[in-house]
Amino acid sequence: MDVIPFKAVGEPPQWPAQWVDPHPGQAHLAWLDGAYVGIHPSLKQPLRIDFHAGDLARRARQGGEMLAKAVAAAKGLHVVDATAGLGRDAFLMMSAGARVTAIESSPTLGFWLAQNARGTAISVLQGAAQDHLAGLAPDVIYLDPMFPHRQKSAQVGGESQFLQAFAPPPDATEQAELLTLALDTARYRVVVKRPIKAPALADRVPSASIKGKAVRFDLYGIRKLP
Numbered sequence: 001m002d003v004i005p006f007k008a009v010g011e012p013p014q015w016p017a018q019w020v021d022p023h024p025g026q027a028h029l030a031w032l033d034g035a036y037v038g039i040h041p042s043l044k045q046p047l048r049i050d051f052h053a054g055d056l057a058r059r060a061r062q063g064g065e066m067l068a069k070a071v072a073a074a075k076g077l078h079v080v081d082a083t084a085g086l087g088r089d090a091f092l093m094m095s096a097g098a099r100v101t102a103i104e105s106s107p108t109l110g111f112w113l114a115q116n117a118r119g120t121a122i123s124v125l126q127g128a129a130q131d132h133l134a135g136l137a138p139d140v141i142y143l144d145p146m147f148p149h150r151q152k153s154a155q156v157g158g159e160s161q162f163l164q165a166f167a168p169p170p171d172a173t174e175q176a177e178l179l180t181l182a183l184d185t186a187r188y189r190v191v192v193k194r195p196i197k198a199p200a201l202a203d204r205v206p207s208a209s210i211k212g213k214a215v216r217f218d219l220y221g222i223r224k225l226p
Helices: 054-062 066-070 088-095 107-116 129-135 158-166 172-185
Strands: 028-032 035-039 078-081 099-104 123-126 140-143 189-195 208-211 215-221
Touching: 028 107, 035 107, 035 158, 054 088, 066 088, 066 208, 066 215, 078 088, 088 099, 099 107, 099 129, 107 123, 107 158, 129 172, 140 172, 172 189, 172 215
Parallel strands: 078 099, 078 140, 099 123, 140 189
Antiparallel strands: 028 035, 189 215, 208 215
């Protein structure tokens, strides 16, 4: 797997245990204290992803989140996260009972996700969703396409800037194509995560929505859940 865009990955033996940044000003991964971390000029400190500690682990233990309800995780269905990113949502869905396959288009992010998913039941695939979905026979497809930020909007956060360095947000045509593919492939439903005030993806009106304070999950029903 190619994981070298932006000089992205330094293998652990190359770098000393004490962290140094050999590529200042660039988005990349670094090996620090026994784990890969994300580095970007906009981040005040290295970005760490740990599925088993901190707020993410607490949310996984609590269960019953809107996300779990949206994908019907408790039914043990096969859920494909077709825009997996850092894998947090994939981990929450798995923890709630779903069988999860995570697809990430960026080689660097896919590599990092595969490292972080070790020891979990998440299956990780690197590549375009279009290249993998048809062969997976998913019950539910989950989409969280990064929302393009307008120039007049608030400054994009450091984590979002890191992600967008490797996986730019899809344009309107790409969004529409991805949603159409998901609707043609999923057995029971497609779930799309959106900012609470954002329009529906590709202006396709959902069957229902589960709303929180900052985000909502738009549900596109295909047939009744088992």
